[in-house]
Amino acid sequence: MIGETINAPYAEKFTVSNVFSSDMVVQRGEHIRVWGFADASENGHKVSGEFMGMFAEARIENGAWTLTFGARLNACAEQGNSMRIYTDRTAFVFENVLVGDVFMVIGQSNVAYSMAAHRAAVQEAERGGVGYDVPSTPIRLHYNSLMQETGITRGTEEVCAELRNRETWKRADAAAVQDFSALGYLFAAEYARATGVPVGVIEIDGNGQPIGAFLPNSVAEATGSDKWSEQKGYYVTSGCNGDAARYMYNHYMYPFEKYAMAGLVWYQGESDCAPGLAEVFPDKLAALMTYMRTTHNLVSPDFPVYLIEFPPIFRQSAMSVIPAGQTWAFMDLGLVRGTLGSVTHRIPACHVVSSADLWTDRTYWNSLHPNCKFEQARRTAGIAAAVAGVGSPEAAAGPILASAERSADGRQVVLTYTNVGSGLTTAGGSADILGFAGIRRNRNGTLRVLTPRSVTLTAPDRITLTFGVSVDGVGYHVLAEEVFGESINLTSPSGVPACADIWLFD
Known part of the structure; x- marks a missing residue:
């Protein structure tokens, strides 16, 4: 439990994870966790910690430990605050923690x-x-x-x-x-x-x-983002430069x-x-x-x-x-x-x-x-x-697409935006709203883009698109070379462009 004293002997030897060091920043408003490792022979023994008036202890289990400081601290830029993780034999001290x-x-x-x-x-x-x-x-x-x-x-x-x-x-x-x-x-x-x-x-x-290289094991398996290669002896993912999967997470993000x-x-x-x-x-x-x-x-x-x-x-x-x-x-x-x-x-x-x-x-x-x-x-x-x-x-930020409604025949879509201030507008005040497209699914699951027949501002936060055929979704700013003020122009009075988006209907 957070902040509780543990009735156990101190560990003789332990280490603190090397993601921690002097000059680090810890998150304000959160319970601060510190963790590390020990030999399995230390299981059941404890480690203590002190930081900015807080005290915490952790019991070593399965060769690892995590202690949690219970207070939620405000931001502090003062130099000289030390974090001390210790037993009665060993101490690790991190200086100038912000x-x-x-x-x-x-x-x-x-x-x-x-x-x-x-x-x-x-x-x-x-x-x-x-x-x-x-x-x-x-x-x-x-x-x-x-x-x-x-x-x-x-x-x-x-x-x-x-x-x-x-x-x-x-x-x-x-x-x-x-x-x-x-x-x-x-x-x-x-x-x-x-x-x-x-x-x-x-x-x-x-x-x-x-x-696929950035996914942890469980997410990679759940999303089917990679396959085991008997020839290579590791999981392989797809994509430009796609080869070894999972390792950006498992090697660099996991610690x-x-x-x-x-x-x-x-x-x-x-x-x-x-x-x-x-x-x-x-x-x-x-x-x-x-x-x-x-x-x-x-x-x-x-x-x-x-x-x-x-x-x-x-x-x-x-x-x-x-x-x-x-x-x-x-x-x-x-x-x-x-x-x-x-x-x-x-x-x-x-x-x-x-x-x-x-x-x-x-x-x-x-x-x-x-x-x-x-x-x-x-x-x-x-x-x-x-x-x-x-x-x-x-x-x-610019306007944010919040919802989309499609007509029964699939040829009209009404988009509702938030973060629009006094109302949606266009760069330079143009009467034409540029950058929208219809989306249709191909049989193989890929998407293709269609040009709408009309794009109309129908309320301060609403745009209506009409198409000559039924569409499976709509997109905005989905062509590579589109530049704001030229081929796309939706904004709010702040002048920040609306973001690219694709909304697909089930």
């Missing part, structure tokens, strides 16, 4: 895209370049990447109970920031600036990895399973863009988030999830400029952009961060990795701050 908001930032190469890469492309200080005005509120970083080997065969059910990369929590100084996720660090800085709360960011990146957090930022799905994969992607992602909400937090298990929408991505054209030694980078992310948005209809407390107005450069050779990480980070931070009670949700 209390604030902890976020996991997880994804593919757009999460791995570092501050060094960002500053090589972006010179303006006000966009996160050199000379960027860093807030005085403390930021702490924990870096984890698939580039760091774990020594365990990828694609198996085996999990890493401990981090194998020897990384620890670090202060966000110039050296630590250099290789850290630009999205993660700039999000932390903008969130700290808005809220005044210390921020800890746990980066977990997997260049090129499809959703943090009980670490309490304020939210999760997700930028992944590029490798799930192919027809047949994009359609099942949202169910897998929703299942992952649902699973993670059973492990991390005790007080508020349904932590917010922030999904980064894929910005416009452009095919090569006569305007293209390709550096020597490079090739034009293009993946058709339109459909998976829409299915990513549909995750909000599957799980609560899920927010899409619109990006349709943040990238418009058709000449840049690599819009698969657009140089708009600062703008994405700032918008994500604004939404997260509003969720935390700082700022206006309507100002931070």
Whole structure:
């Protein structure tokens, strides 16, 4: 039980999980759990802990222990607070522990895209370049990447109970920031600036990895996302670069399973863009988030999830400029952009961060990795701050699709939006509402897009679409190259674009 003293002898030897270190941030408003390991001979013995006036004990069972501090602390940026985990023989002391908001930032190469890469492309200080005005509120970083080997065969059910990369929590100084996720660090800085709360960011990146690599064993099995390969001797998943399944979770995310957090930022799905994969992607992602909400937090298990929408991505054209030694980078992310948005209809407390107005450069050779990480980070931070009670949700985010109703003949669909302020509108006040499509299912389960006959604003929060044939659903911003203000234009008075979405009827 939380806070109870245990009548048992102290353990002679034990360890504390290496996800904990000096300079870490623990989550405000949550019960803080600390855990570790011991030899089976220590079963029945106890470990004690003290932190900021709190005391807790845990009994070792099956070679592991978890103690839980019962109080729910307010944010604290003061230096000098130590956490002590001990027995009558041994003590582990973590110095300068802060209390604030902890976020996991997880994804593919757009999460791995570092501050060094960002500053090589972006010179303006006000966009996160050199000379960027860093807030005085403390930021702490924990870096984890698939580039760091774990020594365990990828694609198996085996999990890493401990981090194998020897990384620890670090202060966000110039050296630590250099290789850290630009999205993660700039999000932390903008969130700290808005809220005044210390921020800890746990980066977990997997260049090129499809959703199947990020799923834990039980979710992979429940969703059928992979198959055992006798030839390779491990589970194999599908997708662009699809090979070993499960290992991003089992090797890099699993050690943090009980670490309490304020939210999760997700930028992944590029490798799930192919027809047949994009359609099942949202169910897998929703299942992952649902699973993670059973492990991390005790007080508020349904932590917010922030999904980064894929910005416009452009095919090569006569305007293209390709550096020597490079090739034009293009993946058709339109459909998976829409299915990513549909995750909000599957799980609560899920927010899409619109990006349709943040990238418009058709000449840049690599819009698969657009140089708009600062703008994405700032918008994500604004939404997260509003969720935390700082700022206006309507100002931070665009219109949110709340429901859809289809007529009996399937040729008319009425969409209702929330977060519209005084009412839905269009960029530039255009009378034409652009970017909507009808969706029909093919026999093989893939989706195809149809052009509507009409799109009409029928109420401040409502849009009516009509089609020449019956439709199975509707989509918005589901074509790869659509840019806000040109080929899509739905917004609210805040000026933030509506997010990409697909709504399918049963």
